Amino acid sequence: MKEQSQRINEIIDVCLLAGDIMLKSGAETYRVEDTMTRIAAAFDDRASQCFVMPTGIIFSIDGTDPTKLIRVSERSTDLQKVADVNHVSRKISSGELSLKEAYLQLKAIEKAELTYSIWQRILSASIASGCFLIMFKGGWFDFLPACVAGGLGFAGLVYFHRLIQLKFFAEFLASLIIGVLAVGLTHFGLGHEMDKIIIGSVMPLVPGLLITNAIRDLMAGHLVSGLSKGAEAFLTAFAIGMGIAFAFAL
Incomplete structure (x- = not known):
């Protein structure tokens, strides 16, 4: 027994x-x-x-x-x-x-440490930001500004998440960095379309996996998990939007 x-x-x-x-x-x-x-x-x-x-x-x-x-x-x-x-x-x-x-x-x-190193993730986010800009019909002149803004924004997310355990504030500050950089780069003539630069740069921050998992859990009948993940995705999206809005306000 x-x-x-x-x-x-x-x-x-x-x-x-x-x-x-x-x-x-x-x-x-x-x-x-x-x-x-x-x-x-x-x-x-x-x-x-x-x-x-x-x-x-x-x-x-x-x-x-x-x-x-x-x-x-x-x-x-x-x-x-x-x-x-x-x-x-x-x-x-x-x-x-x-x-x-x-x-x-x-x-x-x-x-096991299966994830990529921080620098590899930042570089990937940077390149992805430029590619997203082109996907959203941005010009090639804005490719490098989007890479810079997206890479520094993602680096800020990683750093602030270590400094502040609340994801909301880390995502808010990361999107704020992206917004300030996009405004600054276009102001000094290093970028043309500020909206396309911002859209491309914030894409690595978007909670795509959370949204997908929330929908799949809801479809599978796991209402508590689906709603909680959906709420977490909404808070992340809200933090990104607040960061960009605060950058415009500055």
């Missing part, structure tokens, strides 16, 4: 670890619940119950075993980790991994 209880606890730990990695890496709520349920079913024939929110996970296996809760305080975007956890889940379902092997592989995924 004691060994069975210990095994159930180990299964719950593996499921919670998988769900924690996926939720922190930007996976949809229904995908997290489905992965956890499949892992539990592969190791034990009893039904499992899980409830996932953007800020926490509750999981239990039917019986007398305790329910466990973990809190998720920080979330980012790392879809490679989501794909890796899905790969481990498939191997578990096919019987290729034992409980201990699955736990060790998930721990390795959790500790």
